[in-house]
Amino acid sequence: MARTGPASIGLVEDDSRVREALVTILGAAADLRLAGVWANAEDALQGWAKECPDAVIMDINLPGASGIACVRGLSQRWPAAQFLMYTMYDDDQRVFEALKAGANGYLLKSATPADILHALHDLLQGGSPMSASIARRVVAYLRPPAVGREVAEARLTPREQEILALLAEGLLYKEIGTRLSISEAAVKQHIHRMYGKLHVQNRTEALNLYFGR
Structure with missing residues (x-):
């Protein structure tokens, strides 16, 4: 079923300054609607059913359960939802754990506001947006090892x-x-x-x- 109004976006971020900045960025996009804001995974899991956002910006390092655990739980119950990890971590372990848990995209917190909005639009259109350095890690992981x-x-x-x-x-x-x-x-x-x-x-x-x- 085609979407008739603005896409609903959820936000899970424990850092109040980052959270407020993201709220401002999302508020400036006419085709996006902020559907829910949560400071931890537990609140997101509890409040999700009331909002059921189309896509979610998810921090990894949350108090209590991690953002990866939150994505795993939400994606199992609402498989149509799209998850964009938004984090400072770019190590292989977290990147691939997040993707295996159900994340559809992975953006580093060095991203600009334009990068964030572009990633969300890409995500909502079925893409898998990633910061360039993360995309290179994924490509390197999938490439067969060199053999001498x-x-x-x-x-x-x-x-x-x-x-x-x-x-x-x-x-x-x-x-x-x-x-x-x-x-x-x-x-x-x-x-x-x-x-x-x-x-x-x-x-x-x-x-x-x-x-x-």
């Missing part, structure tokens, strides 16, 4: 290393099978497993990685 020759050799069986060396000579699968006295199908199976271990898609990527090209 020593690591590759540790991951590959002696037979797979033999096949990789023959691939480097330019031999075809059938020729490798003949050289090693195994079937072409067996060669293909070894290569498939080897590519998986090295996180590559083809012969060129495997050789470039192994030989550091």
Whole structure:
């Protein structure tokens, strides 16, 4: 169902100065409506049902239960709600705990008022806004680890290393099978497993990685 009026925004922040600043920022946006303001997770969990905001700005370091625990509890009961973590913490543990708990975005408190409003609008449109440094952490976490020759050799069986060396000579699968006295199908199976271990898609990527090209 399409929204017909301003989007409702909840705010969970224990620092009164930060809370007041956010209230001012939200109050200046004509398409956003402040639906609830809470200073801790317990009050938010208790008062949520009365307001049911479309999106919430959530601090992490709250007195009592953390903002991450609050998101986990609220997202289980109201899965349609969108949660934007707003915090000074940029360490991997908190970032990924928050995302696993149900957070849809992660913004550092160094963000400007324009950044905050842009993040909320992005969130409400189905995006996952993140501060640039946080987005880089997420990308780095998802990227397969770099594999050098020593690591590759540790991951590959002696037979797979033999096949990789023959691939480097330019031999075809059938020729490798003949050289090693195994079937072409067996060669293909070894290569498939080897590519998986090295996180590559083809012969060129495997050789470039192994030989550091």
